Amino acid sequence: MPSPPTSELPVLRKVIRSSTIDLIADQIRNAIYSGSLAPGQSINEVRTAELLVVSRPSLREALQRLVSEGVMTHAPGRGVWVKRMTSDDIDDVYAVREAIEAQAVKIVIRAGKPIARIHQALAKLELAVEGNTARAIGDADLDFHHSIVACSGSVRLSDLMKVSMVHTRLLSLSDPRGYEVRCDLIETHRELNEAIADGNEARSLAVVGRVMAGAAARLHNPLTEPGAVIVRADDQDKLVDDQWSQLRDTMKA
Amino acid sequence: MPSPPTSELPVLRKVIRSSTIDLIADQIRNAIYSGSLAPGQSINEVRTAELLVVSRPSLREALQRLVSEGVMTHAPGRGVWVKRMTSDDIDDVYAVREAIEAQAVKIVIRAGKPIARIHQALAKLELAVEGNTARAIGDADLDFHHSIVACSGSVRLSDLMKVSMVHTRLLSLSDPRGYEVRCDLIETHRELNEAIADGNEARSLAVVGRVMAGAAARLHNPLTEPGAVIVRADDQDKLVDDQWSQLRDTMKA
DNA sequence: GGATGTCACACTGTCAGACAACGTTATATG
DNA sequence: CATATAACGTTGTCTGACAGTGTGACATCC
Structure with a gap:
């Protein structure tokens, strides 16, 4: 629908055609993020290509994108599979996230x-916390963190944050104990929001650090933490997006 | 040659065969970093493929890696070319670098x-500063910064730093006034080195911030800065590595 | 029985060739 | 001179092919 008429001439925005490879990579990345493609799941090039209705070369190009994002792993002769995170990755991912988010907070406040x-x-x-659905809370949590970085206005930080979000999700999904979320995360987030609104840089950075350390600790040692309200994702958390679940089945065979 | 016998049994290290795509991407990335492939330079797939003695599909896969690293740009129908940085990119790149290096410094000191x-x-x-060759100084400068991140032990931060190094180099090379380096950078670097050695986190972070801000400012406005000793890279700064210069000529045609 | 060897199958890695769609540049046309 | 047209070079994408490699089942051997 056309936007309402203004006194100005309608602004023509640059047309951006996203390349097919972008689209393919997005599909797969989304499938991973949503959990349809589990960590360790290998990609059968022929089947996946025909499922996406693209050729094998196109798919392979897209996969290389994901490999360099660190979302998939590649080994010559054995192809490509969804990266399976180990405990070593936990601190590493959160170190990067702290780097990104701390910098974003600084920019947001100073500018x-x-x-x-x-x-x-x-x-x-x-709202999501009310709903009590692990996946929804997880999504909203990451979206909140991304919103901070987005506000910084730095495209590079924002891009890095996007892949870090997938990494974070992969950490949870790689956990053999299953995906879970702590409900009391809302308080820290309120505090962070407030500190940023107040323009209190030191406090904001402290909270960011605390959030990261907390999340990492929880992944290292999820259940021994006392007093934590935990929402565990169960099968009722539907992950059925389009063909991808069926793809996963196909690939099991 | 076998290593000298020790009291320990010889440790067998995991064999890592790097994929062809890795190698191709490395070649091109190095060519960019070394200046053999200039910003804006477009890649002719057929010619480049036969120069590297690989097939077009393989080359295209490698290019996708570089695209997602932000080192090359892709537009459908027009192919792929070395990313040309604009003034908008300056602050963005240095924001990321500050994020990475500040975090690395924190880890190094705290741990x-x-x-x-x-x-x-x-x-x-x-040593490089003695030599007074712009490129050598630039390399050593970036290596110094990378060494900090490497010491943090975080693979992800280190990987990010590697691509940020290429980005930084692209900033310089994209500058129409030509590649140049300030000689007085050595003092700040000594200070940073010292602050880290002292375990002085606050001071280290301050220096990192100052270095980044300074570098960005210099790129924005290189010659008006008073008292700056400038080494300008001229044609005697040889960039001739193997076939790539010839490749550049070929691609001009 | 556990380790080792053998074989067949499935898949990846890599390539050549092909062709339509698109961009770009040179040329013609009004 | 601006605009259409034509010609050419390139990219985007696909098909088909085949050797190299990984994998699992099965046989074998101490």
Whole structure:
């Protein structure tokens, strides 16, 4: 639908055709993020290609993108599979996330960037926590963190954050104990939101550090933590997006 | 040659065969880093493939890696070319670098990691500055920064640093005024080295911030800065590595 | 029985060739 | 001179092919 008429001439925005490879990579990345493609799951090139209705070369090009994002692993002769995270990866991923988010917070505060988007993300997170569905909470959590980085206005930080989100998700999904989320995360997030709104850099950075350390600790040692309300994702958390579940079945064979 | 006998049994290290795509990507990345492939230079797939003696599909797969690293740009129908940085990219790249290096510094200091490698890198930098060759100084500069991140022990931070190094180099090479380096950078680097050795986190972070801000400012406005000793890279700075210069000629045609 | 060897199958790695769609440049046309 | 047209070079994508490699089942051997 056309936007309402204004006094200005309609602004023509640059047309961006995304390449097929982008689209393929997005599909697979989404499938991973949503859990349809589990860590360790290997990609059968022929079957996957015909499932996506692209040729094998196109698929392979897309897979290379994901490999360099660190979302998939490649070994010559054995092909490509969804990266399976180990405990070694936990601190590493969160070190990167702290780097990104701390820097984003600094930029947002020092440059006085608008932060409406962060508030919105927090609101959605609060809503998700009500819903009590692990996956939804996880999504909203990561979206909240991404909103901070997005507000910084740095495209590179934002891009890095996007892949770090997938990495984070892979950490959870690689955990043999299953995907789980702590409900009390909402308090820290409120605090972070508040600290940013106050322009309190030191406090914001401290909270970021605390959030990261907490998340890493929880993954290292999830159940011994006292007083943590835990929402565990069970099978009722539906992951059925389109053909991908069927793809997973096909690939099991 | 077999290593000298020790009291221990010889340790068998995992064999890592790097894939062809890795090798191709490395070649091109190096060519860019060394300046043989200039920003804006487009890649002719057929010619480049036969120069590297690989097939077009293999080359294309490797190019996708570089695209997702942000080192090359892709537009459907127009192929792939070396990313040309603009002034908008300057702050963005340095924001990422500050994020990475600040985090690395924190880890190094807090975990008390060994920092011999940083000292070595500093020594090499001092040597390079003597030599007064812009490219050598630039290399040593970036190596010094990378050494810090390497000491952190985080593979992800280190990987990110590697691509940020190429980005940084691309910033310089994209500058129409030509590649140049300030000689007085050595003092700040000594200071950083010292602050890290002292385990002084606050000071280290401050220096990192200052270095980044300074570098960005210099790129924004290189010649108006007073009192700066400048080494300008001229044609005597040889960039001739193997076939790549010839490749560049071929691609001009 | 556990380790080792053998074989067949499935898949990846890599390539050549092909062709349509697209971009770009040179040329013609009004 | 601006605009259409034609010609050429390149990319995007696909098919088909085949050798090299990984994998699992099965046979064998101490």
